Amino acid sequence: MANVLPPFSLADMAGEDRAFPTGSPSLVCFVKEDCPTCNLVMPLLQAAHDVGDVPVLAAGQTAEGNRTLIDRHGLSMPLLDDSTLKVSFAYDVETVPLVLAANADGEEVDRLVGFDRAEWRAFFESHLPNADVDWESLPKWRPGCGSLTQDPVIAERLRAESENNPLRARKIEIAPADDIHEFLFDQGFTDGLPVVPPTPERVLRMLGGTARDSQEVVAEIPPNYAPATVEKIAINAVLAGCKAEYLPVVVATIEAICNKTFNIHGVNATTMGASPVMIVNGPIRERIGMNMGLGVLGQGSRANAAIGRAVRLAVRNIGGAKPGGTERSTLGNPMKFTMCFPEWEERSPWEPLHVERGFAPEDSVVTVFAMTSGPALCVDQSSRTAKQLAGSFGLSMEAAHHVRAHNAGDVLLVISPEHVDTLQRDGFTKDDIREQIQKVTARPLADLASTEDAGGGLSPERLADLPEERRNRPTPKFASKGNIHIVVAGAEAGKFSGVFHGWAGGEIGSMPVSAKIED
Amino acid sequence: MTTILDPTDERVPVARTVTPRTGAVHGNVALLDISKPRGNILLDRLETQLAERLPDVTVNRYAKPTFTKPAPDALRRDIRDANDFVIEALAD
Numbered sequence: 001m002a003n004v005l006p007p008f009s010l011a012d013m014a015g016e017d018r019a020f021p022t023g024s025p026s027l028v029c030f031v032k033e034d035c036p037t038c039n040l041v042m043p044l045l046q047a048a049h050d051v052g053d054v055p056v057l058a059a060g061q062t063a064e065g066n067r068t069l070i071d072r073h074g075l076s077m078p079l080l081d082d083s084t085l086k087v088s089f090a091y092d093v094e095t096v097p098l099v100l101a102a103n104a105d106g107e108e109v110d111r112l113v114g115f116d117r118a119e120w121r122a123f124f125e126s127h128l129p130n131a132d133v134d135w136e137s138l139p140k141w142r143p144g145c146g147s148l149t150q151d152p153v154i155a156e157r158l159r160a161e162s163e164n165n166p167l168r169a170r171k172i173e174i175a176p177a178d179d180i181h182e183f184l185f186d187q188g189f190t191d192g193l194p195v196v197p198p199t200p201e202r203v204l205r206m207l208g209g210t211a212r213d214s215q216e217v218v219a220e221i222p223p224n225y226a227p228a229t230v231e232k233i234a235i236n237a238v239l240a241g242c243k244a245e246y247l248p249v250v251v252a253t254i255e256a257i258c259n260k261t262f263n264i265h266g267v268n269a270t271t272m273g274a275s276p277v278m279i280v281n282g283p284i285r286e287r288i289g290m291n292m293g294l295g296v297l298g299q300g301s302r303a304n305a306a307i308g309r310a311v312r313l314a315v316r317n318i319g320g321a322k323p324g325g326t327e328r329s330t331l332g333n334p335m336k337f338t339m340c341f342p343e344w345e346e347r348s349p350w351e352p353l354h355v356e357r358g359f360a361p362e363d364s365v366v367t368v369f370a371m372t373s374g375p376a377l378c379v380d381q382s383s384r385t386a387k388q389l390a391g392s393f394g395l396s397m398e399a400a401h402h403v404r405a406h407n408a409g410d411v412l413l414v415i416s417p418e419h420v421d422t423l424q425r426d427g428f429t430k431d432d433i434r435e436q437i438q439k440v441t442a443r444p445l446a447d448l449a450s451t452e453d454a455g456g457g458l459s460p461e462r463l464a465d466l467p468e469e470r471r472n473r474p475t476p477k478f479a480s481k482g483n484i485h486i487v488v489a490g491a492e493a494g495k496f497s498g499v500f501h502g503w504a505g506g507e508i509g510s511m512p513v514s515a516k517i518e519d
Numbered sequence: 520m521t522t523i524l525d526p527t528d529e530r531v532p533v534a535r536t537v538t539p540r541t542g543a544v545h546g547n548v549a550l551l552d553i554s555k556p557r558g559n560i561l562l563d564r565l566e567t568q569l570a571e572r573l574p575d576v577t578v579n580r581y582a583k584p585t586f587t588k589p590a591p592d593a594l595r596r597d598i599r600d601a602n603d604f605v606i607e608a609l610a611d
Contacts, residue, residue: 170525180521189526198524222589226528235526266587317526508585 002107005100006090010059012078013066021106022055025127029058030088030098033065035145037115038097040138042073044120045099047131049077054128059087061096061148088149089158095144101127114144153201160200166207166214167200169231184239189317191309191337195239206234209244210251211519218251219258221319222265223326228254228318233310236317240310245288246303248517249366250310253278253340256368256515257311263510267370267503268321273329274503274510277371277412278308278340279487281354282364284517285342292344294491297375297414297498308338333373341489347417348488349424356430357514364517369412369485370510373400375498380419386426389419390436393497398441398477400501404448404457406441406475409505410483410512414498416490434481441477445470479505485512544573546603551590552582558608565606 005028009019020028029045031038049056059082060066066079082088091098101110101123112123117140124131148154159165174183180197184190196202207214207230214231221228230251237250257264257276267274280290291301299305321327329336345352354365378396383389393413400411413433415423423433445466449458463471478484483505490496503509548569550562559582566578581598583590598605 167524170529172523172525174521174523176520180523184523197521198526200522200524203524224528224530226530231524232526232528235524239526263588265589270587313526318528320528320530504587509587 002105005102005106005108006087007106008087008090010057010080010082010087012080013063013070014078016078018057018078018080020057021102021104022057024055024104025109026055026057026102027127028091028100028102029056030061030082030091030093030096030147031058031069032061032096032145032148033068035096037142037144039069039072040115040142041097041099041120042069042075044124044131044133046073046075046077047133048124048128050132051128051130053130061085061088085149085154085158086161088147089162093147093149096147097144098147099123115139115142117141156201156204160204165200165204167203167231168215168229169203169235171200188322189239189313191312191316193337195313196241198235198238202238203231203234206238206242206244206247207231209247210234212251218254221254221258221315222321223268224318224320226318226320228258228314232318233314236314237306237310239313239317241302241306242310243288243302243306246307246310248519249280249284249288249307249340249364250314252515252517253307253311253366253368254314256366256513257315259513259515261511262368262370262513264315264319265321265326267510268315268319269326269328270503271328271330272372272503273332273336274370274372275333275335275339276311276368277335277374277500278311279353279367279369279412280307280340280342280364280517281345281352281359281367282517283362284364285345290342292342292347292489296341296344296489296491297339304341305338308340311340312336312338335371335374339371343487344417344489348420350430350486350488353485353487354514357512359514359516365514366517367512367514369410369500369512370503371412371500372503374412374500375414376400376501378497378499379495380497381495383422386423386428386432387436389422390428390433391440393433393499394437394440394477397437397499400477400499402456404450406443406445406448406477407479408477408483408502409479409509410485410502411478412485412487412500412502414490414500415486415488416494416497417488417492418495419497420488422495430486431481433486434484437484438476438478438481442474444472445475446472448475544576544604547577547579547601549579549581549598549602549605551598551605551607552580553586553608554583555586555608558586561608562606565608 009017011017045058059080063081063083095113099112100108103109117138121135174180212230216230217227219228288303290303315321343352359365380392383392449463552558552562
């Protein structure tokens with residue numbers, strides 16, 4: 001099938017418009033001044049022009065370069081100004097010089113790339129038999145140079161400006177007199193810290209991190225129930241400082257939090273101040289350089305920090321959940337900036353979280369938990385047996401929400417490597433740990449009632465209404481062992497594990513959700 | 520000139536018309552309990568006071584299944600169709 005070359009109209013250096021197709025057989029050429037091979041062939045193009053019966057439309061990639069080429073080679077042929085590179089981009093020029101022979105209908109019939117004397121000679125004999133060229137004076141072969149359109153920065157700008165680019169979001173123009181960072185703050189696009197301006201070039205680069213269509217709707221984010229397209233998520237990922245390879249994790253996390261089971265609306269709105277804690281499992285952890293060791297729950301890792309922040313910014317900007325609006329935390333918590341980390345599966349003797357939740361070990365998965373506080377440390381440097389240590393975890397975890405609040409929902413325990421070693425020595429399973437936590441925290445309801453000295457827990461009146469058997473029945477801290485979620489992470493040194501306290505659990509609140517991370 | 524892409528949902532602000540305020544309460548008044556603890560007690564007191572001050576007004580009581588989630592569509596429709604006013608007892 002004939003390759004119909006894109007039509008164009010470009011001005012020559014005298015300002016006269018030259019259009020293609022011309023209605024007769026013609027040559028379309030792309031050159032740039034700083035390419036030695038282009039300089040080699042300029043006299044040949046001039047010779048082609050001098051024949052007179054085939055229009056030669058030679059486009060130079062910089063205006064200044066065109067002027068230099070004209071002076072240097074004494075050209076009388078028109079040199080067209082493609083300094084915007086739009087025609088070079090439309091022709092997908094990779095290497096210059098590029099010479100295309102077109103028929104009267106503008107279809108490509110022949111092409112030359114770089115300089116190969118035999119090819120050029122055959123080309124001229126075929127299309128320009130009357131041209132006067134001393135072929136023997138020319139070198140046998142010279143490679144071409146990269147087209148300016150292939151420069152990474154320029155290529156992104158051209159893709160962003162081209163008509164078939166994948167961007168559909170509203171463009172906002174910021175006047176030169178405005179400080180762009182102040183503008184982004186003023187628009188309410190940030191979480192209170194500076195963000196990376198989401199220029200079209202950056203967003204296109206971000207979209208390169210996923211194979212998904214940019215307009216695919218991943219979820220609807222409350223409270224606005226706005227469609228979160230891959231593009232909108234990518235814009236927020238740019239704001240947050242993500243690299244393109246993080247984007248699949250951000251997209252999967254948005255899917256997970258917008259699952260009705262997770263109930264992101266309630267998590268945002270609650271006065272208790274909940275936030276998604278995101279745990280990443282599987283091969284992607286290593287691939288994108290997540291930190292699962294020293295300082296895992298703190299600052300310093302771009303992947304950990306930026307992925308969590310991108311999710312929060314997407315919820316704020318796309319969903320419209322803002323403090324003072326539908327975000328109504330009494331105190332808030334720093335996890336509302338970001339809280340995302342990977343499990344150190346290789347340092348754990350147990351099944352990793354995603355495998356426990358039904359995924360294959362080789363799957364990459366993100367799991368979200370609605371948490372209100374954490375990490376609250378369990379500092380235990382004295383336990384020498386697994387039983388002691390697991391019991392110690394339980395006592396620390398009893399503080400979740402309130403020491404007297406038993407029958408609680410989800411909790412997330414992050415066990416550090418040194419504590420793992422103590423548990424592993426005695427062959428404790430995750431279930432053994434859960435069992436011991438429930439055992440040491442089981443107390444009769446009568447011991448969990450509000451007193452004159454300290455409130456919280458059941459009211460004395462409510463306690464009095466209960467049958468005696470219920471009052472005396474030991475009630476563990478958590479409603480079930482299944483509410484105790486366990487992962488391994490942190491530095492090799494330090495007998496400190498961390499606990500994230502949950503929010504309202506079950507049907508009336510939020511339940512953990514996992515989503516597979518797809519490229 | 521720097522161009523950025525809008526990170527928001529691009530909703531155009533919709534000018535909403537507020538129902539005219541007549542200064543009088545009449546017809547049916549919905550009292551909506553969002554199911555936070557003791558919200559029902561507040562609404563009980565309110566209902567008593569409304570009955571004393573506005574004996575011609577009919578009070579209809581509603582409750583959301585849980586305060587953590589938006590009211591179900593059916594409940595929102597019921598409240599809208601059967602009432603002229605709504606008083607919602609918010610959290611805390």
